[in-house]
Amino acid sequence: MAKNKLKKFAEMATFENVVQPHLDEVLNKDYKLKGKWNSEFFKNDNPIVLELGCGKGEYSTGLAERYPDKNFLGVDIKGSRMWKGASHAINTGLKNVGFLRTRIEHIASFFAPGEISEIWITFPDPQEKRIRAKKRLTSSIFLASYKKFIKPSGIIHLKTDNTLLYNYTCALCSHNGLDVKFSTADLYNSNLNEEVLLSIKTHYEALFTAKGMTIKYLRFTLDGHDTFIEPPQNEDDE
Ligand SMILES: C[S@@+](CC[C@H](N)C(=O)[O-])C[C@H]1O[C@@H](n2cnc3c(N)ncnc32)[C@H](O)[C@@H]1O
Structure with missing residues (x-):
């Protein structure tokens, strides 16, 4: 693996705004933060918005900067891309954004009914x-x-070329x-x-x-x- 990628992975393991569960923590079971993202991760009661397939996390961090009264969670399987958004959030003191490294196939293991307000698919x-x-x-x-x-009236956004x-x-x-x-x-x-x-x-x-x-x-x-x-x-x- 490229040296730069290894360095990013090592840094990611220390980032407080990144959650990287093992497969056996989510496969056909509830992840420990399910229903607790507000109380244990964001530590506030603000609505939580997901960005699925966030890549480098431009939407997650861009929205977090614009909406301090909402929480944003970027989801992707590729840690080296996610590193960019996660390190940007740390370097700029952005507390209302986090990153979840998982396959989206397992996404329902992570959230309780109504826990998510909105979804962006970019x-x-x-x-x-x-x-x-x-x-x-x-x-x-x-x-x-x-x-x-997702909340019953929660919006799903798709942006695509x-x-x-x-x-x-x-x-x-x-x-x-x-x-x-x-x-x-x-x-x-x-x-x-x-x-x-x-x-x-x-x-x-x-x-x-x-x-x-x-x-x-x-x-x-x-x-x-x-x-x-x-x-x-x-x-x-x-
Ligand atoms: C074309 S890229 C777009 C990234 C970013 N949203 C952007 O617009 O620059 C698609 C992203 O989705 C992620 N992805 C695709 N399928 C996925 C899956 N099943 N679970 C998690 N991530 C996935 C890929 O790792 C990749 O970062």
């Missing part, structure tokens, strides 16, 4: 092959998992009758003028916009739904 891997559709972070399987712990993933998620919302609050296939030319959407750019967003790709955005809730089914396959899917 530039997730699109998993374009049809056979991998259920691995998309907005698939019916993942939505059923998020439903276990990927047309297939955007269309798939729109179709899934429509097929399941989910309440879509806003959607656009071209965020920067839409009438949605919200600072956090337009000014916080993740590492991948910067790469994609430099290539001239349009950014898509969708926000919806799972309110009133407990089960979710996949939309019919699109003819264009591989």
Whole structure:
């Protein structure tokens, strides 16, 4: 492993704002912080917002800076990327953001019903092959998992460059009758003028916009739904 990566991993183990459970602490069981993130991790009663697939954590830290009265938790499996957000938070004294290193497949082991207020999914891997559709972070399987712990009216935000993933998620919302609050296939030319959407750019967003790709955005809730089914396959899917 590269020396730089090893150094980051060693530092991460000392960071108070990072939680890195072993698989046997979460596999088919509740993690010890489940239901206790406010009292034992953030040490306040403020709402908790997740960023799934946070990478270097630009949204988690950017939102934490803008909303001191909310808590943010970036989730990713890649520790060397997460190190950037975690060290930025430590170096700038940002106390309302933390990082959880885990596979999102285990996310329901971490939170009690209603413990999470909102979810951001920022530039997730699109998993374009049809056979991998259920691995998309907005698939019916993942939505059923998020439903276990998000507040009933909690917003799920998807920001992506990927047309297939955007269309798939729109179709899934429509097929399941989910309440879509806003959607656009071209965020920067839409009438949605919200600072956090337009000014916080993740590492991948910067790469994609430099290539001239349009950014898509969708926000919806799972309110009133407990089960979710996949939309019919699109003819264009591989
Ligand atoms: C394309 S990157 C986007 C990172 C960041 N959100 C950005 O916009 O720069 C996707 C991220 O999701 C993470 N990821 C993908 N699938 C995951 C999973 N099942 N569990 C945890 N992390 C995952 C990857 O490690 C990677 O950091």
